[in-house]
Amino acid sequence: MKTLLSLFVLSILCISCNTKKEDTAQKEIAVAEVVEIATPSKATFITETLELTHCESAVYDKNNDVIYASLIGNRKPGNGSIATVGVDGKLINAQFVAGLNDPKGIAITKDKLYVSDVTELVEADLKTGKVLNTYTAEGIEFLNDVAIAPDGAIYVSDTRTSKIYRLDQDGNFDFWLADPKLDNPNGLLIQGDTMYVASWGGAPEGGRVSKFDMNTKKITSVTDIIGNLDGIRPYDKNHLIISDWRSGKVHLMNFDGTTQEVVTVGQSVGDIAYIKEKNLLLLPMNKQSRLLFYELK
Template sequence: MKSLSYILFVFICVTQAQTSTPTFISETLELTHCESAVYDKANNRIYASLIGDREAGDGSIATVSTDGKLINKTFVEGLNDPKGIAITKDRLFVSDNKMLIEADLKTGKVLKKHTAESVQFLNDVAIDADGNVYASDTRTSEIYRLDTSGHFSLWMANETLDRPNGLLIQGNTMYVASWGAGKDGGAVSKIDMKTKTIENISSSIGNLDGIRPYDNERMIISDWRSGNIHLIDANGKTEKILTVGESVGDIAYIKEKNLLLLPMNRQSRLLFYKLK
């Protein structure tokens, strides 16, 4: 007769295996070079950044329902090449080349544009518990901060960041998914936001783009070049759970709905997967 501990171990292993198998549900089309997706729980809608055809002012933020219906393709309009998005209860922040754009979450109206002379290529955006907004500069291996007083400035410059792309803040820790300068791409690292100490938690994985929480122990990361989606824990243990086409961007995961959202840049669409 098997022991209770053995049975529990088998049950946990089987449960984990079942929870890491994404199933395709639907897709939203006509999202021109879709790069990033963020879920707004209060309004039960998704914001997606559309780079457009790289003409000046043809970029936008679209709104999409959780069942994949396009609500408004130009909720925020007149942008250039918008990428990472983060929201508060009344503001939407999006990186747009050398600008961090601040828009009204209710109306989509652009309120302010933040930049600094040294900025070259802002990418992902994240917000801490105090309301400070951070943006990665992939080209310079820097991170900028917009503080709660409205002051935008360089927060960290360190080559160890290795062309940072995706940002995720949990408590006093910032996780960074790096694009990487080498042929094997970048890794995942973490920053102690009090001491600014950087620690790599993985080896090179690929040209990383998005990073989002999955459960209490793991995060979801996307590899733009290979199209691979991985789970990764705080010790760097990775598990590939899905492969989609090249150019998967800044992903989103809606835990309460078991929805994984995958912006596909070159394919100009947003993919919806069920992931428990």
């Protein structure tokens, strides 16, 4: 009888032990799955477009399946341009918009292209590349990135003066916001009523990402200081992609301010673009005069 009782107790203990092992194994698998989901793939190099003299910015035109890239040129009057590039990396037209001086950030509508050009915001025809208008205002020193709001207004950062200018739907171009917290703003991104700002930064270590409600204009910091930030673009509903010009690093930024590096390229990575439906990350390289194509899922 004692022997049978001992065997019964032993079998219960074995079953309990095995159950605990199975539970532990399942928990380990669950944790591994969470880590795998939380850790995005690293960017993988695909190709590059060469001979883009001091390439600074890139934007994708979904309707025409073409990429527009700003080329600063050799910093001679009229030497800058906007080039068109295929999604396969082949150069289509290096002088699609010609006669610019020092073009940087680009934004497009269905029929127009806007690009910052030193102290002017240039408006060009998206089909022909012909310059239609130029806009400027007193006090502008160094226009940089361009962003379009849902209502059609065009916003452009002035990095040197820590200001933002706006072109409204009636064609009025003027100062819109000045705040030291903009901290030498470079990249601009508008999502709904929120504007995200990637700052070059006035401190030696660089700047950070900030955001503000475009109605109240109250600015709050999203990240700590990261570096000399340039581009800022959407990645998915939980992340943005930002580029650090100085270090050559590209990060995924969570909306809580945490960041994760996805690729490091040479110094001078500029105003980046991400084509979600193609898993394609575009990295303009200023010093290297090329546009890099990476796969990023």
